[in-house]
Amino acid sequence: MKTRQLTILGIETSCDDTAAAVVKDGKQILSSIVSSQNDIHRRYGGVVPEIASRKHVQMINIVVEEALREAKTAMEKIDLISVTNRPGLIGSLLVGVGAAKAISYACNIPMIAVNHLKAHLFSNLLANPEIEGNFIGLIVSGGHSSIYHVDGQFHITELGHTVDDAAGEAFDKIARYLGMGYPGGPIIDRISREGDENMIDFPRPMWDSGDFNFSFSGLKTALIYLTRKNKGLTHESNLPGLAASFQKAIVDVLVEKSIRAARHKGLDRIAISGGVAANSRLREEFIRRCREENISVFIPPLKLCMDNAAMVGCLGYYEYLGGKESSLDVDVYSRSDL
Amino acid sequence: MNILGIDTTTHELTVAVNVDSSIQSFSKGINLKKHMVAIMGCIDQALKKAGMDITDIDLYAADIGPGDFTGTRIGLSVAKTLAWARGKPVYGINVLDALALQCFYSNLRAFKKFLLEGKEIVVAVCMDVRRSEIFSGFYNIAADTPMAKLKESRCSEGSLDPIYCSKDLSLNKTLPYRLENHKQLQQVISPLAAGRDKFLYVCGNAPAAYKQLFKQMAGANKNITIDYKTDVPHAGHINLCAFFKHQKGCPQQNLQPYYVRDFIPFGGVK
Numbered sequence: 001m002k003t004r005q006l007t008i009l010g011i012e013t014s015c016d017d018t019a020a021a022v023v024k025d026g027k028q029i030l031s032s033i034v035s036s037q038n039d040i041h042r043r044y045g046g047v048v049p050e051i052a053s054r055k056h057v058q059m060i061n062i063v064v065e066e067a068l069r070e071a072k073t074a075m076e077k078i079d080l081i082s083v084t085n086r087p088g089l090i091g092s093l094l095v096g097v098g099a100a101k102a103i104s105y106a107c108n109i110p111m112i113a114v115n116h117l118k119a120h121l122f123s124n125l126l127a128n129p130e131i132e133g134n135f136i137g138l139i140v141s142g143g144h145s146s147i148y149h150v151d152g153q154f155h156i157t158e159l160g161h162t163v164d165d166a167a168g169e170a171f172d173k174i175a176r177y178l179g180m181g182y183p184g185g186p187i188i189d190r191i192s193r194e195g196d197e198n199m200i201d202f203p204r205p206m207w208d209s210g211d212f213n214f215s216f217s218g219l220k221t222a223l224i225y226l227t228r229k230n231k232g233l234t235h236e237s238n239l240p241g242l243a244a245s246f247q248k249a250i251v252d253v254l255v256e257k258s259i260r261a262a263r264h265k266g267l268d269r270i271a272i273s274g275g276v277a278a279n280s281r282l283r284e285e286f287i288r289r290c291r292e293e294n295i296s297v298f299i300p301p302l303k304l305c306m307d308n309a310a311m312v313g314c315l316g317y318y319e320y321l322g323g324k325e326s327s328l329d330v331d332v333y334s335r336s337d338l
Numbered sequence: 339m340n341i342l343g344i345d346t347t348t349h350e351l352t353v354a355v356n357v358d359s360s361i362q363s364f365s366k367g368i369n370l371k372k373h374m375v376a377i378m379g380c381i382d383q384a385l386k387k388a389g390m391d392i393t394d395i396d397l398y399a400a401d402i403g404p405g406d407f408t409g410t411r412i413g414l415s416v417a418k419t420l421a422w423a424r425g426k427p428v429y430g431i432n433v434l435d436a437l438a439l440q441c442f443y444s445n446l447r448a449f450k451k452f453l454l455e456g457k458e459i460v461v462a463v464c465m466d467v468r469r470s471e472i473f474s475g476f477y478n479i480a481a482d483t484p485m486a487k488l489k490e491s492r493c494s495e496g497s498l499d500p501i502y503c504s505k506d507l508s509l510n511k512t513l514p515y516r517l518e519n520h521k522q523l524q525q526v527i528s529p530l531a532a533g534r535d536k537f538l539y540v541c542g543n544a545p546a547a548y549k550q551l552f553k554q555m556a557g558a559n560k561n562i563t564i565d566y567k568t569d570v571p572h573a574g575h576i577n578l579c580a581f582f583k584h585q586k587g588c589p590q591q592n593l594q595p596y597y598v599r600d601f602i603p604f605g606g607v608k
Contacts, residue, residue, distance in 0.1 A: 050407070050601050057411050057594055061422045075423060091408055094374055095415045101378050102419035106392055328378035 004321060006079040009103070010313025011064065013096030014088025014116045015143065016041055016052045018059040021309035022071035022078070026317030027129045030071035032303065032310040035059045042182045046172060053091030060099045067309070075107050082316020085113035085326075086336035087143075093332035101328050112316045113326040116307075117144060118156060118338055122318065123311035124271040127300035131271065135298075136262045140254055140282075141274035141307075142168030142185070147212045147261045148338065150271075154318065156338045159261050160212025167250050168276045170216035174223060174246060178234060188243045189279050195240025197281075200226065200233075202249035204256075212261050219249055244281075251282045255289050262295055271298040277305040339584070340390060341397045342381065342420070343577035346373045346413030347405025347433055347570075348543075353380040354573035355388040355395075359581055361574035363387035373412045381416075395426065399580030401571050402430035403596040404465050404473050410595040418593045429580040430593040434463045434475035434542075436571040436579050441541040442479070443575070444568055449479065452537055459537045460530045464544035464552075467598045472523065472544045476530070524555045531561040541568035 005025055012019040021032040037055050041047050068074060083100035085093060097113065104111035121137045133152040136159075139145070145168075146161040165173070168185050175184025180191065202222055205215045223246055227233045233242055258270050272286060283299055290297040304311060341356040351367025365383040367376035385391055400417035403410045414430070421428035438461045442449060452459050459479040467473045531538035538561060545552040545564045556562040 048601075053408070053411055054594070054597070054601070057415055058592060060415060061418060061592075064419075065422070091411065094408065094412050097374060098377070098412050098415035099419040102416045103423045105378055105381070106420050106423035328382075329375045331372065331375050 006317055006320070007073065007077055008080045008082055008313040008317050009064070009067070009078045009109075010309035010311075010316060011060075011081065011083040011096045011100050012116070012119075012307060012309040012312045013056045013060065013092050014084045015092060015307060016047045016055075017307045018056050018063045018096075019307060019309035019312075020064040020067035021313050022067050022073055023126075023310055023313030023317065026314045026321075027126065029126060029310045030073065031067045031069075032308050033063050033067045033070065034306070034308055035063050038183060045176045045182050047089075049089045049091055052089060053095060056092055056095035060095055064099065064103075075103070075109075078107070078109055080316060080320055081109055081111045082313050082320075083111065083113055084116045084119065084312050085330055086115055086333035088116055088332075088334065090332055090334050093334075097330070097332050101330075105328060110320070110325050111328070111330075112320050112324060113330045114312060114315045114319060115336055115338060116312075117146070117336075119311040119315040120273040121148065121150060121156065121271070122315040123273045123300045123304040123308070124298050125318075126310055126314050127304055128298055131269075131298060134267060135269035135271050136258055136265065136267055138254065138258045138270065138272045138277075139274045140167050140272065140276040142166055142172060142183070142276075144274065145214050145216070145254070145276075147258060149261070149265055149267075158338060159264075160214070160257065162214040162216060163206075164215050164217035165220065167214070167216055167254060168274075170220050170250060171247075171276070173220055174243075177220075177224060178227075178239065178243070180239075180243075185276055185279060188247055189281065191240050192244035192247045192281060193240075195242070195244035197241075197244035197248040199238075199241035200245040202245055204249055204253050207253065207256070212257050212264075214253060214257065216250060219246070247279070247281055251279070251285050254282060255285050258286075259289060259293055259295065262293075268294065269296045269298065273300055273305060275306050278302045339396045339581065340388075340394050341399060341577040341581055342384070342392075342395045343399035343431075343573040343580060344377070344381070344413045344417050345401050345436075345571050345573045345576055346377065346409040347401050347403055348409065349406075350570055351376055351380055351413075352571075352573040353377075353384040354577055355384050355390060356574060356577035356581065359578055361577070364572075364574060373409055377412060377416055392420070392424065395420075395424065397580060397584055398426060398428040399431055399573075399576045400428070400593065401433050401436055401576050402593065403433055404467050404598045405433055407595060407597070414593050414595060427584065427590055428593060429583050429588070430591065430596075431576045431579040431583075432475075432596055433465065433571050434473075436575045437463045437465075437541055437568055438475065438477040439578055440572055440575045441539055441565055441568045445539060445563075445565065453479070457535045457537055459539065462527055462530065462538060462540045462542075464540060464542040466542075466544040466547040471598075472548070473598050474542070474544075523551070527555055528559070528562075531559055534561075536561060538562045539565050541565040543569045545569075
């Protein structure tokens with residue numbers, strides 16, 4: 001891939017985190033600020049779009065300013081603004097894109113609007129700058145669970161996706177059902193460490209579907225029916241085992257389908273990203289299974305797994321070098337394929 | 339002082355450039371309901387028409403509502419970020435204030451005549467804020483209120499509701515009225531035009547949205563004028579309000595939309 005010296009300001013407001021980052025040459029993170037709204041949305045057991053938008057308007061300038069300050073740089077030193085404009089919550093995206101356009105216009109800096117999912121795949125490049133194309137990418141978060149093939153030129157083809165809930169969504173919903181709190185992913189991860197993951201043999205949805213799609217909605221229903229039939233399962237002493245077994249079912253499917261995709265494409269590298277890639281059991285299992293299969297697995301550090309603007313800056317860098325640039329009439333989109 | 343103002347609170351997008359209190363240029367969004375697409379082009383157009391570029395602007399303004407939340411947030415995030423990036427002040431303007439001023443200017447001749455005759459004028463700005471509610475602000479233009487004083491009173495302090503605490507105004511309340519309670523609306527508004535020397539001008543988008551109700555309220559009272567033309571804010575008047583606020587030295591705030599009611603998600607708090 002081509003390279004060039006560029007300092008990039010990344011802005012990300014696709015869901016409930018207001019984030020800004022300064023990234024140098026698509027590799028070096030000078031700063032990455034994330035203002036999380038978890039404490040607010042916890043009360044509702046999930047992200048409330050209207051509240052997220054309200055919070056973004058409040059935070060956007062503060063977060064961008066902090067990113068510049070921490071990077072010890074100023075707006076005059078910024079060569080490019082990269083902003084997420086798809087997919088995500090419309091009201092949230094509008095705030096970040098509005099701010100990016102304003103900076104671009106006020107300071108005469110080129111702007112590029114990028115895809116949030118693609119940015120997640122590129123978070124692996126920030127973590128491992130030496131990584132080359134031609135790998136299987138798994139994005140697994142509260143909004144998405146998809147497998148991609150990333151070729152040598154970093155062109156991306158989707159191989160499969162969830163047909164209903166995303167993995168993180170299933171974690172959130174089950175955590176809420178069991179009264180554990182929000183966000184569900186980290187809570188289930190933590191509580192599962194004390195439990196026996198073989199306590200219950202949950203189904204492994206779409207294991208034999210012959211494609212690379214996922215489905216987690218039925219798994220959720222399985223847990224709910226099981227606990228209704230056997231009320232003792234939700235007793236405090238059983239919760240760790242219950243959560244661990246549920247987590248194991250999700251992790252197994254995610255790992256297995258990723259490995260099958262790699263075999264199918266004849267590749268020996270898998271890169272995972274997204275909020276659920278922070279799940280410790282998923283990381284362990286990927287490392288263990290990929291060692292068995294002789295596949296290298298790339299997992300970004302926790303900070304880069306969650307929504308952040310550094311990955312947006314990184315992707316903006318490569319897209320800009322590839323000759324892309326957005327005009328100031330660019331819109332936002334709630335849904336978008338890669 | 340060069341001022342750039344943005345209004346995105348309704349289906350229309352307007353941008354204006356003022357030099358002090360006079361409107362220099364004006365542009366309008368052509369892409370209705372797509373404010374995010376049109377906004378930067380409109381800003382560019384207004385600046386070009388005024389023979390300026392963004393570095394010439396000394397003060398920024400945007401209205402904070404009441405209005406469409408999503409639209410308002412687009413204008414606000416652009417205005418506050420432009421101001422931040424250029425290191426200039428920015429003011430958020432309440433739509434009710436901007437419309438009262440707009441009503442004043444579009445009825446200037448009549449108002450001047452009434453004021454000279456020692457009559458009393460009240461402007462009632464009534465906005466349709468959905469869920470069958472009207473949000474209204476009352477602005478008193480008394481004979482002893484010279485125009486300059488009127489301007490001052492609009493920017494008497496920096497809170498989100500500039501009219502509340504203004505001492506010059508005899509009526510200084512902003513109350514949401516439920517429509518099923520239209521008698522209450524009548525009870526509050528009608529006395530404002532009771533007597534030969536009291537004139538009431540009603541503007542905002544509520545009179546058009548609830549035609550029957552307002553017609554009923556006005557009844558045969560010739561002292562009540564419903565100003566249907568002053569229905570949505572104009573960026574030029576937003577600039578004017580910001581100019582007065584700035585002259586008065588009102589403190590700046592982290593701009594946020596003026597949410598007329600607390601947001602409670604369906605299902606409530608868990």
